[in-house]
Amino acid sequence: QVQLEESGPGLVKPSETLSLTCTVSGGSISSYYWSWIRQLPGERLEWIGYVFRSANTDYNPSLKSRVTMSLDASKNQLSLNLTSVTAADTAIYYCAKLHRSASLNWFDPWGQGTLVTVS
Amino acid sequence: DIRMTQSPSSLSASVGDRVTITCRASQSLNNYLNWYQQKPGKAPKLLIFAVSNLPSGVPSRFSGSGSGTDFTLTIDSLQPEDIATYYCQQSYTTPKTFGQGTRLEIK
Numbered sequence: 418q419v420q421l422e423e424s425g426p427g428l429v430k431p432s433e434t435l436s437l438t439c440t441v442s443g444g445s446i447s448s449y450y451w452s453w454i455r456q457l458p459g460e461r462l463e464w465i466g467y468v469f470r471s472a473n474t475d476y477n478p479s480l481k482s483r484v485t486m487s488l489d490a491s492k493n494q495l496s497l498n499l500t501s502v503t504a505a506d507t508a509i510y511y512c513a514k515l516h517r518s519a520s521l522n523w524f525d526p527w528g529q530g531t532l533v534t535v536s
Numbered sequence: 537d538i539r540m541t542q543s544p545s546s547l548s549a550s551v552g553d554r555v556t557i558t559c560r561a562s563q564s565l566n567n568y569l570n571w572y573q574q575k576p577g578k579a580p581k582l583l584i585f586a587v588s589n590l591p592s593g594v595p596s597r598f599s600g601s602g603s604g605t606d607f608t609l610t611i612d613s614l615q616p617e618d619i620a621t622y623y624c625q626q627s628y629t630t631p632k633t634f635g636q637g638t639r640l641e642i643k
Contacts, residue, residue, distance in 0.1 A: 452632075460621060460636075460637050461634070461636060461637075462580070462623060462625075462634040462637075463634075464630075464631055464632040464633065464634070475630050477630075477631040478631060479631070511579055511580075516585075518586075520568075521567070521568060521585070521586050521627065522568075522627045523570040523582055523585040523586075523625075523627060524570075524572070524580075524582065524625070525581075525582035525585075525591065526581075526582070527579040527580055527581065528579060529578075529579050530579050
């Protein structure tokens with residue numbers, strides 16, 4: 418079964434770029450859709466976007482100007498870059514497989530999450 | 537964006553109780569509605585997909601129902617391990633959006 422693990426710096430300075438990696442095991446990264454989701458202070462969940470085979474992406478309009486998602490098939494990893502961060506980007510960042518069945522879709526499974534603080 | 541509103545925001549119930557959490561969408565979702573369970577310190581976990589379908593391994597005391605804009609998560613006979621925050625999520629359109637969560641505690 419697919420398992421995911423996020424990694425990256427836990428502390429990022431304001432105005433810099435947040436870069437995270439999600440390593441996938443138990444399945445090919447080229448076969449599925451993948452999403453990043455973050456959990457803000459106060460526990461609100463915010464969908465950041467999805468990526469499929471790098472060329473197919475969809476981002477939350479609220480973050481679209483600052484977000485890039487990509488895949489590295491050789492490492493079976495997906496990555497997230499978020500530019501020009503502020504304190505409002507402080508959150509736990511999760512990667513998740515976006516399971517699709519016909520037009521239905523849901524997030525399963527999720528990685529364990531990684532806390533990123535902007536300060 | 538589709539706004540998802542859960543009620544109540546928090547809930548305290550006794551072991552063995554039947555618990556109901558509701559989720560209302562700002563527009564019709566057909567059956568594009570999922571539920572997640574997040575235990576303290578853990579990542580969210582898929583609980584129900586497409587309104588009423590349980591993934592393998594989810595206890596049968598959990599059930600989902602609803603249509604259009606109004607949906608319900610029910611826990612029959614609450615167990616201590618059900619302490620968690622529950623989120624609904626619409627997958628009808630992007631951006632995908634979540635409810636604000638319902639925190640469930642045991643009395």
